[in-house]
Every structure is written in C-alpha cells, then in structure tokens.
Amino acid sequence: MSSILPQKVNTFGQDLLRRYGQRVHKIAIHAGFTCPNRDGSKGRGGCTFCNNVSFGPGLREDPDVAGQIEIGRRVIAKRTKAQLFFAYFQTYTNTYASVAELDRLYRGALAVPGVVGLSVGTRPDCVSAEVLDLLCGYRDEGYEVWLELGLQSAFDKTLERVNRGHGFADYEHTAQAARARGLPLCTHLIIGLPGEGGAESLISLDRVVALGVDGLKLHPLHVVRGTQLANEWRRGEYQPLGFEEYLQIAADMVERTPPEVSFHRLTATAQGDLLLAPDWCGRKWRVIDGIAAELQRRDTQQGSRYRPQR
Structure with a gap:
C-alpha cells in the first residue's frame, strides 16, 4: 500500500x-450460488460485463465453505500472519437461496x-426482509456483518444498457431497509460504464451517500473474455477509460465521500488470461498508488469536497 494512502x-x-488492534483479512468464498439474471428468473446471460471468474480469481466452487476458508487462511498466513478473518461470500448472488440454506452456509x-x-x-433486488x-x-450474536450491494450505477438507463435486471428503486428500498436495522452497508460502483463519464459517476455517488452508506467499492469497468x-469492444462499440481518466x-469521488465512510476497494483487477x-x-498497486498521488498533488483527501445535503 502507498504510504500516502492512509493519510x-x-x-x-x-x-x-484500528478497531481490532490487528490485521483482519477477507477470505473470498464461492458457495455455488447463481443469479436471477442468469437462470431465467429475470434474464439470461447475466450483465454484459460479467464473467465472475475475473472478479474472484482462484475461487473454487466447493460446498465445503470451511475448507475454502482454511485454504485462504493458509495463503494469507504466509503473507501477513493475520489470524482474524471475514468470510466474504463473493461470487454471484449470495442471498439467492432459501433462508434455511443461507443460514447453513453462513x-x-x-x-x-x-x-x-x-x-x-x-x-439489491434479492434481499428480503427475512434475509x-x-x-x-448474526450481528446480535457478536459478529460483524456487512451487506454488500452491487449497484454499479444510479442511472436506470445505464442499468438497462448493461442488462442488470434491476433499477435504482430496488437499491433504494434495500439500502433503506438495511440502514433501518443498523446493518452496515457497502455499495459497489463501477466507473466507466457504457454511456457514462465522470459526471454520472459523481451523481451515482451522491445519490448513494444521500441514502446513507457505510462502505464503498470502486471498480473500473474492464473488458474480459466470455x-x-x-463483443461490443471488439466491434468498436465500447471504449474503456484511460488510466489517467480513471x-x-x-x-473526485474520494473527495466527495464523507470521511467516516470506509473504502473497501479503490480498483479491481482481472486475471491476465x-x-x-x-x-x-x-496492475492493482499502480492504480492505487496513482489515486493516492493524485490526492497528494491536489493537496486534498477524503471528504474535502463533501457537502451534506440539507
């Protein structure tokens, strides 16, 4: 991590x-879920950008969740010697099952x-009151529990363009329900979606912040095989963002984010193949260091341009 970034x-x-007094790592889990945008409930083929292998390289689809965590623990132990972990149910839609099955897995x-x-x-359209x-x-039993919602954009036109199968109203409903229960909420936003530029990304951020959020993940849209x-990129119908533009x-988004909101991610990578x-x-660290250097160049930091809505 850049030495500038934590500042x-x-x-x-x-x-x-700060809160645990030691390193805590996430261990990503593939628990065998699918998605309503793939199984025909809402659509087929999934989002236009989605190949989940690219978002979780090395993940195994294995019903033994404990076994996956143990493998992750051994890998992390070699790097950082961390002893505390979050189980991160990452791949596809990790609330898309019966409550009984979810309880078994969690x-x-x-x-x-x-x-x-x-x-x-x-x-955001797969989170019932029962879930x-x-x-x-689990939170009431003393565990820390985060709900991570993949919104990507607050613009319904964009969500339709990338075949998300839900709208901003679904996010609004679920975010408000989670907040009402005091459940920590982390929202995913993608920068560089088709038809969007920096202005749209900032508006999406502002709409999410206005509803209330505890964490954010920023992702550059990258083009992956499958x-x-x-196909759109090969036909010249989509042009990805340049490095400096991202x-x-x-x-800009970091500056407009309240200081108390934690950034779970500032970029995302995909397997080279x-x-x-x-x-x-x-090149993950090149991007992270670049964001930190840009904030340093501006002499700003998270929250510098945040203005609470009245």
Whole structure:
C-alpha cells in the first residue's frame, strides 16, 4: 500500500486495524450460488460485463465453505500472519437461496476459528426482509456483518444498457431497509460504464451517500473474455477509460465521500488470461498508488469536497 494512502483515504483495512488492534483479512468464498439474471428468473446471460471468474480469481466452487476458508487462511498466513478473518461470500448472488440454506452456509463459515464476521455480496433486488433479519441475528450474536450491494450505477438507463435486471428503486428500498436495522452497508460502483463519464459517476455517488452508506467499492469497468461487453469492444462499440481518466474520477469521488465512510476497494483487477482491456487494470498497486498521488498533488483527501445535503 502507498504510504500516502492512509493519510488520504479511510480504507477498510485501516479501519479494521484500528478497531481490532490487528490485521483482519477477507477470505473470498464461492458457495455455488447463481443469479436471477442468469437462470431465467429475470434474464439470461447475466450483465454484459460479467464473467465472475475475473472478479474472484482462484475461487473454487466447493460446498465445503470451511475448507475454502482454511485454504485462504493458509495463503494469507504466509503473507501477513493475520489470524482474524471475514468470510466474504463473493461470487454471484449470495442471498439467492432459501433462508434455511443461507443460514447453513453462513453458519458454516462463522464456525471456523478466527472468523469474526461476514461480508455478503448480492444484488439489491434479492434481499428480503427475512434475509436482513437473518444477517442481523448474526450481528446480535457478536459478529460483524456487512451487506454488500452491487449497484454499479444510479442511472436506470445505464442499468438497462448493461442488462442488470434491476433499477435504482430496488437499491433504494434495500439500502433503506438495511440502514433501518443498523446493518452496515457497502455499495459497489463501477466507473466507466457504457454511456457514462465522470459526471454520472459523481451523481451515482451522491445519490448513494444521500441514502446513507457505510462502505464503498470502486471498480473500473474492464473488458474480459466470455462477455457481451467483449463483443461490443471488439466491434468498436465500447471504449474503456484511460488510466489517467480513471485516476481523476476516482480521486473526485474520494473527495466527495464523507470521511467516516470506509473504502473497501479503490480498483479491481482481472486475471491476465481473461483481461482484454484496458491493460492497466492488471496492475492493482499502480492504480492505487496513482489515486493516492493524485490526492497528494491536489493537496486534498477524503471528504474535502463533501457537502451534506440539507
């Protein structure tokens, strides 16, 4: 991590370090879920940019959640010697099952020694009141539980363009329900979606912040093999953001984010054999260091341009 970054951005890793007094790592899990945008409930083929292998390289589809965590623990132990972990249900829609099945999977993760909480990644249209109550139940038992909602954009036109299968109203409903229960909420936003520039990304951020959010993940849209977006890119119908353009937009968004909101991610990468464009998406630390350097150049930091709505 850039030595500048913790001075400029409230990162989730630093937040956990302050609160737990030691490193806490996420271990990504593939629990065998699918998505209503793939199985025909809402659509087929999924989002135009989606190949989940690219978002979770190395993940195994294995019903033994505890086994996946143990493999992740061994890998992390070699790097940082961390002893505390979040079980991160990452791949596809991780609330898309019966409450009983969800409870079985989540409790299987929480039973592993050293696991202090859950991060559950899902779509805003797949979170029922019963699911929220289930997650709050773990919180009430003393675990830290985060709901991660993949919104990507606050513009319905864009969501339709990339075949998301939900609108901003779905996000608004679920975000408000989670906030009403006091459940920590992390929202995913993609920068560089088709038809969007920096102005749209800032508006999406402002709409999310206005509803209330505890964490954010920023992703540059990258083109990976096996997706509709890849076909559009080959036909010249989509042009990815340039490196400097992404740094500028990401820095703008950090400046407009309340200081207390933690950034769980500032960029995203894809496996080299899957990534088609832009090539800079394969160099995570170059992007992170670039954002930190841009904030340093501006002499600003997270929250510098945040203005609460009245």
